[in-house]
Amino acid sequence: MTALSPLLKQATPVVVDHALGSWIWSTEGERYLDFTTGIGVTSTGHCHPRVVAAAREQTGKIIHAQYTTVMHLPLISLTEKLGEVLPPTLDSIFYANSGSEAVEASIRLARMATGRPNIIAFHGGFHGRTVAAAALTSAGTKFRSGFSPIMGGVHIAPFPYAFRYGWDEETAIDFALRELDYLLQTISSPADTAGFIVEPVLGDGGYLPAPPRFLEGLRERANHHDIVLILDEVQAGVGRTGRFWGHQHSSISPDILITAKGLASGFPISAIAAPVELMSKAWPGSQGGTYGGNAVAAAAAVATLEVIHDEHLVENASIRGRQLREGLDELKGSNPLIGEVRGLGLMQAMEFVTDAGEPNQRLATAVQQVAVEHNLLLLTCGALGNVVRIIPPLTVTSEEIATGLDRLRAALKAAHD
Ligand code: PMP
Numbered sequence: 556m557t558a559l560s561p562l563l564k565q566a567t568p569v570v571v572d573h574a575l576g577s578w579i580w581s582t583e584g585e586r587y588l589d590f591t592t593g594i595g596v597t598s599t600g601h602c603h604p605r606v607v608a609a610a611r612e613q614t615g616k617i618i619h620a621q622y623t624t625v626m627h628l629p630l631i632s633l634t635e636k637l638g639e640v641l642p643p644t645l646d647s648i649f650y651a652n653s654g655s656e657a658v659e660a661s662i663r664l665a666r667m668a669t670g671r672p673n674i675i676a677f678h679g680g681f682h683g684r685t686v687a688a689a690a691l692t693s694a695g696t697k698f699r700s701g702f703s704p705i706m707g708g709v710h711i712a713p714f715p716y717a718f719r720y721g722w723d724e725e726t727a728i729d730f731a732l733r734e735l736d737y738l739l740q741t742i743s744s745p746a747d748t749a750g751f752i753v754e755p756v757l758g759d760g761g762y763l764p765a766p767p768r769f770l771e772g773l774r775e776r777a778n779h780h781d782i783v784l785i786l787d788e789v790q791a792g793v794g795r796t797g798r799f800w801g802h803q804h805s806s807i808s809p810d811i812l813i814t815a816k817g818l819a820s821g822f823p824i825s826a827i828a829a830p831v832e833l834m835s836k837a838w839p840g841s842q843g844g845t846y847g848g849n850a851v852a853a854a855a856a857v858a859t860l861e862v863i864h865d866e867h868l869v870e871n872a873s874i875r876g877r878q879l880r881e882g883l884d885e886l887k888g889s890n891p892l893i894g895e896v897r898g899l900g901l902m903q904a905m906e907f908v909t910d911a912g913e914p915n916q917r918l919a920t921a922v923q924q925v926a927v928e929h930n931l932l933l934l935t936c937g938a939l940g941n942v943v944r945i946i947p948p949l950t951v952t953s954e955e956i957a958t959g960l961d962r963l964r965a966a967l968k969a970a971h972d
Contacts, residue, residue: 566591566934567927574601577948577955579932588959590947591932595758595790595902598817599862600948606820609858613851622650622848623840629853636860637828640799642808645828647835650848654789654815655683657825658752660842661811662687664829665750665783668836673743675735675751677714679760679938682752682787691752694760694938710743714757715769718895718906724766732772745780750811755801758790761937762897762904762944767805774807783833785811789825790902793817794863794949797873797900804899817949820859822852868949875951876900882960883945890967892918901951904944906937914941921970928969931962 570582577600579587589601599606613629620627634648641648649664651657662674674691676682681694690706692698699705712735715727722730739745751773757763777784786809791801795817798804802812810833815825823846863869880896880903887893887905892915894908907915907922919941926933936944947959 566923567932569927569932576600576603577951585930587927587930587932588955588962589932590945590959591934592817592946592948593821594816594934595795595946596816597821598793598795598949599820599859599866599868600950601821603820603858603862603950605862606855606858609854610822610851613854617850619846620850621845623843627850627853629850629857630848632857633848633853633860636857637814637826640860641812641828642800644808644830645812647831647833648826648828649834649842650853651825651827651842651844652823652846652849652852653683654787654813654825655685655688656844656847657789657813657815657827658682658688658691658787659685661752661785661787661813661827662691662750663842664811664827664833664837665785667838667841668833669749669781669783671747671749672708673710673748674708675710675712675738675743675748677731677751677753677757678711679714679716679757679763680711680752680754680787681757681759681790682754694757694936695940710738712738714753714760714763715766716761716763718897725768728766728769728772731769735772735776739776739780745782748780748782750783750785751777752785752787754787754789754791755804756791756796756899756902758902759936761906761942762902764796764801764804764897764899767807770802770805770807777810783810785809785813787813789813789815791899793859794869794872795900795902795946797869797876799869801899818859819852819856820862822849822855824849824852824856863949866950871951872900872949875947875953875956876903878953878956879903879945879947879960882956882963886960886964886967892971898945901947901949902944904936904942906942908941914939916940918970919943922963922966925970926962926966929962929966931959931966933963 676691687706717727
């Protein structure tokens with residue numbers, strides 16, 4: 556009998572029947588609190604009625620209006636809507652389907668615009684699974700082992716991961732910026748460096764917010780050397796961190812911003828935004844794709860942005876994020892194996908350690924697995940797999956956060972026993 560590929564590694568045994576808001580109902584009739592949101596995708600909760608209605612309506616008009624053949628209204632509306640939330644300098648948008656594709660598009664653009672070959676990414680970064688995006692990814696060897704050679708011209712510089720080094724944040728930032736300068740002096744000279752690519756909060760690499768001074772240091776160096784600063788907002792963007800974009804916790808803005816995931820509440824669409832002068836340095840037709848900027852996905856994205864605005868979901872992410880964070884800090888207070896609680900808004904995580912302070916992947920996995928038995932869906936992350944991440948929808952209520960924390964407390968206790 557034909558079956559799904561064993562390549563797929565599924566975090567839970569749940570088979571979904573249907574879902575609404577923060578909740579998933581399984582075919583077995585169990586109801587789960589979903590603090591995974593399909594890896595940070597279902598920003599307005601599952602099946603938000605306005606997103607469902609917009610997608611339904613668009614499906615009856617045109618599903619696939621191929622954007623290099625004919626233009627369609629949802630993409631025009633989406634471009635206008637994104638213009639309301641993007642930094643004003645990023646006035647030109649190119650659409651694709653997935654985060655990885657948009658990452659690739661950003662790399663092509665940076666290389667074509669500068670005529671330079673190299674890209675500097677940061678340790679623990681996750682940028683996708685296509686061969687080029689995998690080359691930029693250092694959030695675990697499983698994303699690159701066994702299928703080398705991957706894309707060349709990539710160098711990985713340190714990310715200021717203070718907890719891992721056992722340093723204070725300022726020391727970690729100084730170290731990371733100094734090593735970046737050393738890399739530019741010794742391996743990838745500015746004349747050979749097209750771009751820096753960084754996440755404002757490392758996602759799959761462990762939910763590490765990039766300190767503002769670090770991002771500012773990248774911005775300064777990018778300005779000084781005419782290097783394109785690419786911010787991968789695929790996981791941290793669209794309200795997730797309590798600001799519309801993750802980088803808005805700092806004073807910088809990027810040359811290219813990448814968005815996907817939460818943009819359309821679950822429909823596949825991604826985008827890169829850049830100044831039109833930069834976009835114009837790639838020739839027409841150098842980027843594209845059969846399904847990019849799909850009409851139904853774009854209509855769902857427009858509805859998503861409207862819901863985020865009308866229901867004040869960025870503020871909700873900030874307020875409910877604070878509630879979640881307080882609960883996690885409390886759990887840490889009574890649990891020495893939670894080494895660090897960190898994150899921004901509704902992008903929060905706990906890093907687990909052993910009694911000796913070493914990364915504790917076993918416990919992180921156990922907590923995630925036992926939580927399923929308590930009807931709470933969570934995910935792990937971190938380059939060493941010892942982090943549990945908590946990603947509720949931006950619509951999450953105070954009661955749901957409280958319920959999630961209760962279930963997490965019970966799962967922690969059971970995982971220890
Ligand atoms: N960049 C970041 C920051 C991500 O978190 C992800 C997905 N986890 C990607 C890129 C890749 O996106 P996709 O899986 O849609 O290709």
